[in-house]
Amino acid sequence: MSLFFWDPPAYAETHYKFKLPWSLLYRPWPETLIDAPFQVIPGEPLHLWIVVRDADRFPTRLTHLQLHLKLDGQPLITQEIELHLDANQAFSFFPIEIKDLAPGNYEIMPILSVERKGKRKKLHRWNFPTLLSQPLNVQILSKPIPKPLSYIAGETHCHTHYSADPVEFGASPAVLQSAAKSIGLDYVICTDHAYDFAFDAKDYMRPTTAEFRYRALQEEIEALPSKPKLIAGEEISAGNSHRENVHLLAPGPLKYLPGLGDCGRNWLHNFPTLQIPQVLQSAGVPCFAAHPKHPINKIERFIFRRGDWHHEDLNLNADNPLAGIQFWNGTRDKGFFRGRDWWISELEQGNHLLPIGGNDAHGDLNDTTGVSIPLMKLSHSRHHIFGKVRTVIELCEHSSRETFTQTDITNAFRGDNLYITDGPALWWERNRKVITFRAHSNEDMGAFKKVRLFAHRKGDSHEKEIFSPDFCPTNKELKYDFMHSIVAENFNYVRAECETTLDKFALTSAAFI
Template sequence: MIQIKLNFALSLSILLFLFMISIKSYGYAEIHYTFWGYSLINRHAPEVILDAPWRVESGEPIPILCVVKDADRFPINLERITAKCKTEDGKIYTFNIPLESQSLNIAEHYWYKLDYIELPYKYAGKLQITLEAEFTRKGRRKIIISDNLSGLSHSPFSTFVSSDSLPSIDGWFYGDSHYHSDMTQDQVEFGAPVDVAVKMGKSIGLSWFAVTDHSYDLDIAIGQYFKRDPNHTRWQNIQDEIREANQKYLDFAVLPAEEVSCGNCRNHNVHLLAFNVPDFIPGSGDGVKNGLLYKKPDLTIQEVLKLIKDKGGFAYSAHPEIGNGFMGTLLLNRGHWHYKDLILEGSSGMQFWNGEFNPKFDHSRKTWINLLLEGRRTYLLGGNDAHGDFNRCRNVKYPNTILKENENHIFGKVRTFAKCENGISVSGVFDALKKGKTIVTNGPISILQVQNDNGKMVDVGGEISGRDFNLIIDSASSDEFGRIEKIDLYKGDLVNQTENIEKTFSPVRSDTNKHNFVHKIVYDNPCYVRLEAFSSANGRQYKCFSNPIWLL
């Protein structure tokens, strides 16, 4: 009997270890889920998370966020929220965020407060923001800095106050194509509400973002980890929030979307971004909602793509070549997009720039180029997979065991720049994403247009015919992202299936950080042209990739 118990304990320990190393998370850390009673990060208090944007423009108010989650299980009295701002020259300014009452009782599942602070003068430069919250629970007083999550730095936030707006060109608008709201809530992570993301986005310099909550969370009852909700209340709630935001903020667009778990050619779970689909698409294969033994995809990629097309939407593969490793495949049946998946009819392209420091970026870039050289109209999309995460990521490294911090998936760091000729709108951004009228950047911008010998002009994502072409390049950067060091113009020969640099432009220094070039090409074979631009500032390199234009 003792041996049986020891064997069971050993088996349980092995299973727990395998489970821990198999799940990746990106969002605010969920600490209250326990695996068979085991957790080293669980605390008898709600998650209290403070946040601020990673950049703002000089002279603009700075939004400060406080999120309290699971206070329905662990009620608290919030006494104060304080922001202490330290400038590069050592000046310190302290702000108290006003609360609805002196000792605010919070007993809700998800509570948040967003307010603004303003520096007394038009400061520009690095700003260190120390956010403190003081609360009591069962008579015990607690003061936290940044959050109350165990094992993290609790260090001040770093916000860059820029003297310039993000580099701009008329008719183009910045956004984030991959964001998770508070309707993404599960065993390891949760996000922040739509209204919060709009306010943070506006401060950062964005004009739109897409709400891409997990399919395996959207059919779960609110406040639950596993209980199914046949009414899809989370899905309905997020549609209402998106609708309300678009009615409230006329200078901002919030896109309805979904991150769908579906089956690849090997029947492994992968993720797909479904845009502009009016109905919920089921996908629970890798959500561990039915136990580790039930992990088969609900639908295949092909089935989901057909459903999206029938509903009038469009799709991109989400972080297509980032899997969860061997254990993720074994326990969650997770995989990645293979060639057979990427060429399926109905996919607009690849969202392979997923966060600033993507380890698979170079490999995915090569995959994208190979697809282009085969003549496929595969567009590039960029996003961050942020779940809140407006300044730093605080998420689960190993479930129930260790938390971590990083800056890999910060909202708005990787930006998709979309052309909307008639101004910002949901329909305008959808049209740009669907047709590839976009570039992706984490710093400078470089816009490509082509004019043929008849005077016709076309933007990225389009095609044009003729014999002689003028390639018109408009580029811009700022002191924040540094001078543009080079712009590589690539030409992909669709007959010989080779891509080479047609020309490299090295801009001279400019007070405005804006540059214009014209390059002539004489038609020989069907081809495409695209741009890659690079800048650097403070020891960091920034880059910009354009979608192609096809010369036929």
């Protein structure tokens, strides 16, 4: 985590020196790494991506790629690929396709040979200074991802190369769409920083016309194939009830919405551009609180005037109230548990808010690399990976996975039935006052270890666990399916959570009665 930027690690920008004469991270070579989706569904090839940044300043030739593969810990034959590619653009993403991989868990160490000004180098996965090389971890799935027929799965919080600043950058929409297809997503909401749209891509400190840059993202997405569906959106820095900056996700506003309060370019001139009610009214689409209870340190609170979300910030009586809370942000950490507790406390007050899961990935298809201390230190983790945590929404009866539109997604977020997961399917069906919970998993995601049903009984202050079957996940009694019905006339709402033997987790929205 950055000392100055609390956002998760991203593709690392190592050339920016804040007009200083030195940087421990600077090298006269383009930032280069090989990325790949963390999983691949049956029937899809594995696409590796050679990501090259700032090659317009440091033109480089990519000559050869060597891939050392291990399957379930056992070495396989090394693959040799001749490239002869010229990298000379500000952003370049070169695909490498690998077909016919058997199901299993792969460890892949790419070694990339490059040339620049007569010098040759071999890069083990990346060329990031101070950072030890790490292999790609890819799971080739043996079965389709568990998902009910009338639902679609998506990424609600990720960043493209329009989110570029002195310490990070993201992937192109085309790369995200390709990765989404590989990992089994139906939709992706690209939520680039509102403040990054307002600055020039070639000079992070020079203001530019944000509306033109937001329209450029929309046009780049419109030029792509129709599925998986990509939506241009924003992560907006908005003012809470204490005039502090908090982050809000707007999936698909037609026009750019400004939010420069904590952009870091203006130092202590850090008051919010717009307040939350203004953003919600202008957006016109269901919006979500982004990572609302993630811990914020004192430096961030002072320099960037960052603060917390509060009950009054939900604007529940507005024409366009906040629709959901994105408390699952790539990992089940302190921010997840604090955010889930806040969400539950709002449910107990009768407030219909959706749970939202996303990853805050800036590229980051397989793992995350980024600047932890500007000019000095990089970091690596396996959190905040694109598409790992998914929000799975129910389509209306007149739509399908093949025909759904952006409007169908918007309408689903105005509804009440979805679940968030990094593995199993867990959902509910309503038949008057009978709520039926269903769950489905498979060998790739793990057998069920826990399924817990919660209810808020009329007259009670807090919800309680009302049902938790006793699973014995031995080799002889692995359970991959679950169903249980509740007559819910004495409850205000019911909801469910589940966990598998592979530590995969899912959680439903609340079914209000």
